[in-house]
Amino acid sequence: MQGRGWHIWVRRGLFALLTLFVLAGLFNAFGQRPSTARAASPEAELQITAPTRVRGGLLWQARFTIHAVTELKQATLVLGQGWLENNTINTIEPSPVGEASRNGSLSLDLGHVPAGERHVLYVQFQTNPANVAHRTTDVQLQDGEKLLLSVHRTLTVFP
Amino acid sequence: MDVVIRAALMYCFLLFLTRVVGRRELSTLEPFDLILLIVLGDLIQQGVTQSDYSFTGLMLAAGTIAVMQTSVSWIGYRSPKKAGLVLEGEPIVIVQDGKCLERNTKRERIREEEVLEAARKNGIGSLDEIEWGILETSGEMTFIQKSQ
Numbered sequence: 001m002q003g004r005g006w007h008i009w010v011r012r013g014l015f016a017l018l019t020l021f022v023l024a025g026l027f028n029a030f031g032q033r034p035s036t037a038r039a040a041s042p043e044a045e046l047q048i049t050a051p052t053r054v055r056g057g058l059l060w061q062a063r064f065t066i067h068a069v070t071e072l073k074q075a076t077l078v079l080g081q082g083w084l085e086n087n088t089i090n091t092i093e094p095s096p097v098g099e100a101s102r103n104g105s106l107s108l109d110l111g112h113v114p115a116g117e118r119h120v121l122y123v124q125f126q127t128n129p130a131n132v133a134h135r136t137t138d139v140q141l142q143d144g145e146k147l148l149l150s151v152h153r154t155l156t157v158f159p
Numbered sequence: 160m161d162v163v164i165r166a167a168l169m170y171c172f173l174l175f176l177t178r179v180v181g182r183r184e185l186s187t188l189e190p191f192d193l194i195l196l197i198v199l200g201d202l203i204q205q206g207v208t209q210s211d212y213s214f215t216g217l218m219l220a221a222g223t224i225a226v227m228q229t230s231v232s233w234i235g236y237r238s239p240k241k242a243g244l245v246l247e248g249e250p251i252v253i254v255q256d257g258k259c260l261e262r263n264t265k266r267e268r269i270r271e272e273e274v275l276e277a278a279r280k281n282g283i284g285s286l287d288e289i290e291w292g293i294l295e296t297s298g299e300m301t302f303i304q305k306s307q
Binding site: 015019021022027028030031032033055057058059126129159 | 160161162163164210211212213214215216218219222223225226229
């Protein structure tokens, strides 16, 4: 055993690394605790609550809360491509009035939102397992074709 | 985050379970016990990883169990009287001077035939030859023979 005294320190070092990894997981380094992003314009406010880090197979929710300061005749949420790439949408509630592709992004027509009211949209996702990526998940709020505000977000998918 | 919490809770629950079930059940592995273990493993997996199919999730769950096991082992080593008693229990005398201690064997749900069987496995023919019979914390029975 002489000359192998350092072996125990290697093992302890590796154990410390493992503990750090677990602690990083506990403090949400690898998902999936949701975070909230907000943006506001004179016409409306948008709040997005969704995880920015997920792992393959996880079920997770994105909540979009629109607060109309002035009347929105045709509130439209435009979700960047990163929301849909290798993420299965299980359901969208309440169902949008219409859906379309807008320059590669998903456009959800939410209809009329009177001034002072809130519209909350829930989207349930599941991340496909064979999917490792860091993607942009920007969101735009429009009234018809008029851009009201935009939020920049990213989504990291761990292997 | 939650996979670490679930794995930690699962570890605590399993620790509680092993202490509640009793050491005899843990030391024997009858066919039914084997099936129960497989079922238990499947239930644990569902509760800990849930819909998580990721390698990161696997490392977090397995890492949490490893960290907790090492921590519990270290606590038991540092404080054998207090923590060790709670985590592992203490050896129980089941035979004294050739006689089964009914109070202790009843507590651990051990029949005299089982004690005799364990004694035979140790090359001891009858209870009369035993000075001390101990049920160790592992669930194994050990015997000290009377001096000739």
